[in-house]
Amino acid sequence: MFTTTTAVGRLLRFVFLLGCLASFPEQVRAQSAQASPLAQTIRLSNPNGTLGSVLAEITQQTRLTFGYSSDVVSAAAPVKAPAGAQTVKSVLDAVLAAQGLTYTLLDQQIIIRKKPAPARPNKVTFSGYVRDAATGENLIGVAVVQPGTGLGTATNTYGFYSLTLPAADSVRLLLSYLGYEQARWTTTATGNVRHDFGLQAASSALADVEVVGSREEQINQSTRMGTISVPIAQIKSLPRLFGETDVLKVMQLLPGVQSGSEGQSGLYVRGGSPDQNLILLDGAPVYNAAHLFGFFSVFNADALNNVELIKGGFPARYGGRLSSVLDITMKEGNMQQFHGEGAIGLVASRLTLEGPIKKDVASFIVSGRRTYIDLLARPIINSQFRAQEGQDGTLGYYFYDLNGKLNWKVSSRDRLYLSAYSGLDEFYIRTSREEGEDSKRSSSELGWGNLTAALRWNRIINDRLFVNTHLTYSQYQLDVGTAETTRYRAGTELRTDQFSLQYLSNIRDFSLKSDFEYAPNPNHYIRFGGQFIRHQFRPGALQSDNNTGDVSSQIKTVSRQLGNEAGLYVEDDYRISERLKVNAGLRLNGFAMEKKLYPSLEPRLAARYLLTEDWSLKASYARTTQFIHLLTNSGIGLPTDLWVPATARIKPQQAQQFALGAARNLRFRDEYFELSFETYYKPMRNLIEYQEGANFLGTTDSNWEDKVTSGNGWAYGGELFLQKKSGRTTGWLGYTLAWSTRRFPELNEGRLFPYKYDRRHDASLVVIHKLRDNLTLSGTWVYGTGNATTLAQGRFALSNNPNSFLGTYQDYGTRNSFRMAAYHRMDLDLSKTKKKKWGEVVNSFSLYNAYSRRNPYYLYLSVGKKDASGNVTEEPGYKQLSVFPIIPSFSKSFRF
Known part of the structure; x- marks a missing residue:
């Protein structure tokens, strides 16, 4: 004890x-269990008898009695009870549950009654993925609706949908998507349902090119303004320059979007500049989207799944740019079988391969494109160099693109994606000359390119909540280099002089972002999330080495700036009533650079109000902030344009955009059209430009801030858009009336001046007509007011006495006060499809600038000409340079 x-x-x-x-x-x-009458042990003589016989044996062996209504309980119902020694409870649980009955013990009597029906939920959630039935590719923007109620949703970027509906004995869903057969599904739902759909491609050849426009909702139903999704199949059907399909050139055919100069692939959206466009490839930003000095874009259409352009009314989930968002999604790879497609054109060829790594579990897609201008022209160029005695050399240019993506279904709720893009432009010239012991070798190169990578994980957290998290890397880099080696004899000594110069500029981003999508019911679609970006800027790095005779020198200048950008957002697409629907959101951004923090609170609002079943009014407001700038002399996307950050001295760009418009669905003789009209006003602050006479060669150190000036801009106008969305003839008509102006205190004497790409009138007509199921004729016609430019108004000789000449002074007058001639052009394309046992071949013949309009590219000053007698044969003045006359091209594409 x-x-x-x-x-x-x-x-x-x-x-x-x-x-x-x-x-x-x-x-x-334990004592209570032993005392319970239901714990008594019995042994049935006939376990497979009727319910009445089983109950009678229980009464005989235990003296328990039963009470029930014969209207509810059938004593003659056959049962199957457990054999051997069993407790009363185990026997009753087995035989009564099978009959849909339950019981209650009252002293020594057991009351049997019908099991109450489970309470039906007020709401039932349907969710899952919608895919192409043949390839397993997720389909973006598929309409999932309950017919007759107006309730519905659309699949997100990953093909996921979530729709919560009132509970009913029978629920019917209708799925529709461009180029696919409609799908109808009816089910009985007593709880939430996960169901994946596989849509069949429409059998009609017309299905591939029926619509340009928003695919999620009809234009009069959607709250979003200035948003257009263009099917890849339609992009491929339009005329092309040198046989190359170009996504950005199709974007230029939309109202509110301009091309800049002849043949350029840059985007000037609603009075903005190219750096104000957020171009995303699988969520990773692309900083320079131009090949061939701007004549082609970097996007290979064969590797793309979806292209969406947002010109205004930006949802809160997008941030960091002022003018537009171009969201491009790559294909995921065929989950079912191996496929390929490609094309051979005049200047480039491409090939895309895709297929399953493990069927219905993992897939891949790889795509490549390369020009062969340098290979074709090399023999001619080399012969020209060799024609000069003692000299050899070569000159060339090429670009390439590589796309790749892996797609893995980790589970029914989880998917992983890994995608990458690499592209490069390279211009080079190499020469050598030898004369006895003397020799000279030189080389010059200009290269620029992008590298992006994205690792994404999306997960269905529950039937109403979806999350996508991605880690991205993006780099744009410019390299300019020249080197020269000279060998010569100086007296009795054989000397070698060397000189090299290299210039480097780049921008790199590391980003982590999570986006949540929550659909509690058909009246709300809530998105929220956050992003962190680590920016690294190198506006200029110069290295020069000079070894001449006994003199050796080396110069290195490097500038590197690091910045951190973060953002949080929330938005709700809220259906307030049958007539009124709004998308309201808020974005909080912040940017830190050089111990300077720039916070930004950005409200976003878009609304539509149904006047009638077909007519709707729309309005939107968005405040946006951009923490990076593009320094450019040309404005046409040359690789010498430099990306620089906001600093303690240079503020971030800011803009507000107000928009008001109307939209209507039209029907004329069984043909369907969509009509929209939008007006907008966009004031912009803290824009930057080079000071007069400054250029990128002066930005090789941190003093680039001393060579720029800040100012403001204003853009406003109206856009009309009419689309025909079905039938053998499809297309659209767009017209824009716009103004875009700038004011910088240190430029143009502080006076207001037109932006270089201020274009008063801009019109485009696009027509695609199916002559036969295998023969398509398409054409585009564009018209635009001439670009603004600055020309010298006077020219004076400078001297300090009658016998001296100090040069020439040119008086340029007001900035951008002269207009070039109007721009207009027609392009045509005829494509014929031939079916083969192994696939199909499409032969396309295109005419760029079909009536050979001599459009202005730029103006230059001519001093005039005189003949031998001194007579003037050509007056001095400005002359127009045109780049492209009529250009025929042929391409052959194939699929297998």
Whole structure:
């Protein structure tokens, strides 16, 4: 025995008492179980009899009685009871549950009644993925609706949908998507349902090119303004320059979007500049989207799944740019079988391969494109160099693109994607000359390119909540280099002089972002999330090495700036009533650079109000902030354009955009059209430009801030858009009336001046006509007011006395006060499809600038000409340079 006189004794007694207390409930429960009449053991003589016979045996062996209504309980119903020694409870649980019955014990009587029906939920959520039935590719923007109620949703960027509906005995869903057969599904739902759909491609050849426009909702139903999704199949059907399909050139055919100069692939959206466009490839930003000095874009259409352009009314989930968002999604790879497609054109060829790594589990897609201008022209160029005695050399240019993507279904709720893009432009010239012991070798190169990578994980957290998290890397880099080696004899000594110069500029981003999508019911679609970006800027890095004779020198200048950008957002697409729907959101951004923090609070609002079943009014407001700038002399996307950050001295760009418009669905003789009209006003602050006479060669150190000036801009106008969305003839008509102006205190004497790409009138007509199921004729016609430019109004010789000449002074007058001639052009394309046993071949013949309009590219000053007698044969003045006359091209594409 222990005593309580010590601390140890007290502790042991406490533990003993605690153990007794802990075991007490178990003892009580055991005694209670033994005392319960349902715990009595019985043995049925006929376990497979009727319900009445089983109950009678229980009464005989236990003296328990039963009470029930014969209207509810059928004593003649056959049952199957457990054999052998069993408790009364186990027997009753087995035989009554099979009959949909339950029971209650009252003293020695058991009351049997019908099991109550489970309470039906007020709401039922349907969710899952919608895919192409043949390839397994997720389909973006598929309409999932309940017919007759107006309730519905659309699949997100990953093909996921979530739709919560009132509970009913029978629920019917209708799925529709461009180029695919409609799908109808009816089910009985007593709880939430996960169901994936596979849509069949429409059998009609017209299905591939029926619509340009928003695919999620009809234009009069959607809250979004200035948003257009263009099917890749339609992009491929339009005329092309040198046989190359170009996504950005199709974007230029939309109202509110301009091309800049002849043949350029840059985007000037609603009075903005190219750096104000957020171009995303699988979520990773692309900083320079131009090949061939701007004549082609970097996007290979064969590798793309979806292209969406947002010109205004930006949802809160997008940030960091002022003018537009171009969201491009790559294909995921065929989950079912191996496929390929490609094309051979005049200047480039491409090939895309895709297929399953493991069927229905993992897939891949790889795509490549390369020009062969340098290979074709090399023999001619080399022969020209060799024609000069003692000299050899070569000159060339090429670009390439590589796309790749892996797609893995980790589980029914999780998917992983890994995608990458690499592209490069390279211009080079190499020469060598030898004369005895003397020789000279030189080389010059200009290269620029993008590298992006994205690792994404999306997960269905529950039937109403979806999350996508991605880690991205993006780099744009410019390299300019020249080197020269000279060998010569100086007296008795053989000397070698060397000189090299290299210039480097780049921008790199590391980003982590999570986006959540929550659909509690058809009246709300909530998105929220956050992003962090680590920017690294190198506006210029110069290295020069010079070894001449006994003199050796080396110069290195490097500038590198690091910045952190973060953002949080929330938005809700809220259906307030049958007529009123709004998309309201808020974005909080911040940018830190050089111990300077720039916070930004950005409200976003878009609304539509249904006037009638076909007519709707729309309005939107968006405040946006951009923390990076593009320094450019040309404005046409040359690789010498430099990306620089906001700093303590240079503020971030800011803009507001107000928009008001109307939209209507039209029907004329069984043909369907969509009509929209939008007006907008966009003031912009803290824009930057080079000071007069400055250029990128002066930005090789941190002093680039001394060579720029800040100012403001204003853009406003109206856009009309009419689309025909079905039938053998499809297309659209767009017209824009717009103004875009700038004011910088240190430019143009502080006076207001037109932006270089201020274009008063801009019109485009696009027509695609199916002559036969295998023969398509398409054409585009564009017209635009001439670009604004600055020309010298006077020219004066400078001297300090009659016998000296110090040069020429040119008086340029007001900035951008002269207009070039109007721009207009027609392009045509005829494509014929031939079916083969292994696939199909499409032969396309295109005419760029079909009536050979001599459009202005730029103006230059001519000093005039005189003949041998001194007579003037050509007056001095400005002459127009045109780049492209009529250009025929042929391409052959194939699929297998």
